[in-house]
Amino acid sequence: MPQRFDYAHLSPEQFQSRLADLGWKPLTFARVFGVRENTIKRWLSGENTVPPWVHVALTLLQLPGAPVAARDAAAEHIVRDNLERKHKESAD
Numbered sequence: 001m002p003q004r005f006d007y008a009h010l011s012p013e014q015f016q017s018r019l020a021d022l023g024w025k026p027l028t029f030a031r032v033f034g035v036r037e038n039t040i041k042r043w044l045s046g047e048n049t050v051p052p053w054v055h056v057a058l059t060l061l062q063l064p065g066a067p068v069a070a071r072d073a074a075a076e077h078i079v080r081d082n083l084e085r086k087h088k089e090s091a092d
Contacts, residue, residue, distance in 0.1 A: 007052035007055075009049050009050050009052065010054060010055055011046075012043060012044045012046045015043055015050050018058045019058075023067075024067070027040070031081075032070050032071055033074075034074075
């Protein structure tokens, strides 16, 4: 069965610009949406295409209060921050 829709994709520059408009770093987006940091880096370098859902997520984050609500929801859902633990171990 053929794919029903063809979606436009954000360019790496558009993705970076949209994050900057929100005041978010790529790592913030990764943590909130459960995406690995390396995946975000590949989107930003153009190695991988930014998936269509990212456009939708970034559009919804423009709604009043949405960035804070998204961060709060992610914080409630995160069980452990492995990156933070890794940084602490390397500092010891």
